[in-house]
Amino acid sequence: MTLEARLTVPVAPALLEIQDPIRKKLDRVPDEIWRIVKADDLIIAAANAHLRGMKGKMFRPTLLLLASELEGNADGRETAFAAVSELVHLASVVHDDSVDHSNVRRGQPTINAMFSHQIAVIMGDYLYSKALAELVRLGDLEPLRAFTAASNDMTLGEMRQLASYDALSFNESDYWQLIHAKTASLLGAACEVGALCGAPAYRAAMRRYGDQLGMAFQVADDLLDYTEVESVTGKPSGNDLREHKVTLPLIAALPQMSAAQRGRVDSLFATKLPDEADIADVVAIVTECGGIDYARTKGQQFAEEAEAALAPLPQSLTRQCLSDALTYVVERRS
Amino acid sequence: MTLEARLTVPVAPALLEIQDPIRKKLDRVPDEIWRIVKADDLIIAAANAHLRGMKGKMFRPTLLLLASELEGNADGRETAFAAVSELVHLASVVHDDSVDHSNVRRGQPTINAMFSHQIAVIMGDYLYSKALAELVRLGDLEPLRAFTAASNDMTLGEMRQLASYDALSFNESDYWQLIHAKTASLLGAACEVGALCGAPAYRAAMRRYGDQLGMAFQVADDLLDYTEVESVTGKPSGNDLREHKVTLPLIAALPQMSAAQRGRVDSLFATKLPDEADIADVVAIVTECGGIDYARTKGQQFAEEAEAALAPLPQSLTRQCLSDALTYVVERRS
Numbered sequence: 001m002t003l004e005a006r007l008t009v010p011v012a013p014a015l016l017e018i019q020d021p022i023r024k025k026l027d028r029v030p031d032e033i034w035r036i037v038k039a040d041d042l043i044i045a046a047a048n049a050h051l052r053g054m055k056g057k058m059f060r061p062t063l064l065l066l067a068s069e070l071e072g073n074a075d076g077r078e079t080a081f082a083a084v085s086e087l088v089h090l091a092s093v094v095h096d097d098s099v100d101h102s103n104v105r106r107g108q109p110t111i112n113a114m115f116s117h118q119i120a121v122i123m124g125d126y127l128y129s130k131a132l133a134e135l136v137r138l139g140d141l142e143p144l145r146a147f148t149a150a151s152n153d154m155t156l157g158e159m160r161q162l163a164s165y166d167a168l169s170f171n172e173s174d175y176w177q178l179i180h181a182k183t184a185s186l187l188g189a190a191c192e193v194g195a196l197c198g199a200p201a202y203r204a205a206m207r208r209y210g211d212q213l214g215m216a217f218q219v220a221d222d223l224l225d226y227t228e229v230e231s232v233t234g235k236p237s238g239n240d241l242r243e244h245k246v247t248l249p250l251i252a253a254l255p256q257m258s259a260a261q262r263g264r265v266d267s268l269f270a271t272k273l274p275d276e277a278d279i280a281d282v283v284a285i286v287t288e289c290g291g292i293d294y295a296r297t298k299g300q301q302f303a304e305e306a307e308a309a310l311a312p313l314p315q316s317l318t319r320q321c322l323s324d325a326l327t328y329v330v331e332r333r334s
Numbered sequence: 335m336t337l338e339a340r341l342t343v344p345v346a347p348a349l350l351e352i353q354d355p356i357r358k359k360l361d362r363v364p365d366e367i368w369r370i371v372k373a374d375d376l377i378i379a380a381a382n383a384h385l386r387g388m389k390g391k392m393f394r395p396t397l398l399l400l401a402s403e404l405e406g407n408a409d410g411r412e413t414a415f416a417a418v419s420e421l422v423h424l425a426s427v428v429h430d431d432s433v434d435h436s437n438v439r440r441g442q443p444t445i446n447a448m449f450s451h452q453i454a455v456i457m458g459d460y461l462y463s464k465a466l467a468e469l470v471r472l473g474d475l476e477p478l479r480a481f482t483a484a485s486n487d488m489t490l491g492e493m494r495q496l497a498s499y500d501a502l503s504f505n506e507s508d509y510w511q512l513i514h515a516k517t518a519s520l521l522g523a524a525c526e527v528g529a530l531c532g533a534p535a536y537r538a539a540m541r542r543y544g545d546q547l548g549m550a551f552q553v554a555d556d557l558l559d560y561t562e563v564e565s566v567t568g569k570p571s572g573n574d575l576r577e578h579k580v581t582l583p584l585i586a587a588l589p590q591m592s593a594a595q596r597g598r599v600d601s602l603f604a605t606k607l608p609d610e611a612d613i614a615d616v617v618a619i620v621t622e623c624g625g626i627d628y629a630r631t632k633g634q635q636f637a638e639e640a641e642a643a644l645a646p647l648p649q650s651l652t653r654q655c656l657s658d659a660l661t662y663v664v665e666r667r668s
Binding site for chain 1: 483
């Protein structure tokens, strides 16, 4: 897509606008996070400082805080829970990067790249155990239940991802199970816990919203690999294909391929380090065979189901932001 | 030590005898563990089966169950908590082996050796998140507090161990902090949680007993590396020295060494893969400079403090077993 073409595409609601009603609390979340994980240990302090510089979107805290404001009377615990939701995410990110040998995240070196794999393993454990200790300090079993179940799902998801590595037999139902475990589960928990902090009547609705939003989020993430043109190469990154990760666009396209097209996919998956031309080739095949359109439609369906979950909620700016978050998720470009 | 010599040494109370009053419950702990961690995932099921074959001493469950029986009326939750105590230990062992690149534990290949480092990282996360989910299911915040604090200490301990690696500047106070975090903390939590299941009046006493026993346990463990003659080599293993781990016998001996002796220690620590003769040499220096005697005395002192913590307890077979456990810890050979 040329620059001119991009400028004419309608712009997805900016994350900043979605965060507007809870801006003050959200701005306090980083301080809450560093209060929870503060340590005298020099390595931990250095890793903390590095993670602090690796600014994330704070998407889980955003949703948790919005959910807590649905009835306009969050009970005061929401900022701490928002920090916990980000920490649980961060702990899993640190371990995932170590397991995947990823060197860069959000433009910064990962903990395993900056320090070592050993430190990444222990640092992930540290962040997670601190998040748990904070939940225990807050003294409510329901958020503990939601976050421990999500962590459990995330480890199952990560294990499934390892097992399915290099497996073109990975099917759509495996994919739904995987992305629910690795992504939707924690987003669902964040929304549920948010509701517990001020709008408990909407707990089930927010859980459903978060789960469905999470599915849409991961489908969109997996689509970006096939669609988003990188500034340097002018081509989609194709990182998942490069790492032999099978995601929805490919799963949907596989049955539509000619024998020759399928042969080119098989050949890419049989090559340890596929070259850029092979990746661009398979991206084109997946597009031609309807994989991108299929994934877009599915992502849209999840967003619609999430929107439907908002039906019982009172009309308010907060509800509007939750709705806008769905458009943001589906249309985002990074 | 020859076989004859060993047979004349007074035998420490066997672990089996200490476990006698809680034998039936202890025998149910493995089933509880596998109930908690059971999974459909094929890799997790295979790793579980492998861990099940790697039979441990079940020392944490033993102490937890004994503590729960102090007043003869454990409340029924003790077997599940005992399983959790072993799972928290197992999760840390799986990550430690991965971080330390250890290939063998209890005569069996480790998870990282048998499967991969990646699987070990996720498997440790899985075991820990399952242990936490079980604690949440049991619905009592106090055991959650005790176990999450212990896990947190254990990650701090592991991080300190990485940092102190290869550091002859590691001093006695660093060592106490380290072994409290990595060992005493979970043993203390196990004893405390046991008391919470049937003898809450002795909660503080059992915490103190477990903490002190844990210190004695780790000192004894570190001594074995210097003292226990291996059947194959006929020499102490010296594994810690081989890996440049500084423990109490060496810390205590360092200030007593001549410049020549100190030079030989420095040289071993400057050699990436020290040979057997160098290790035997440093073991002899540490022994000659009183490091072994010093560590034995300290271990004994911790055992005495643990014994003192038992003073308020009613006289019973259970109390006697807790007392015998101290002798077992100090005199054990493996």
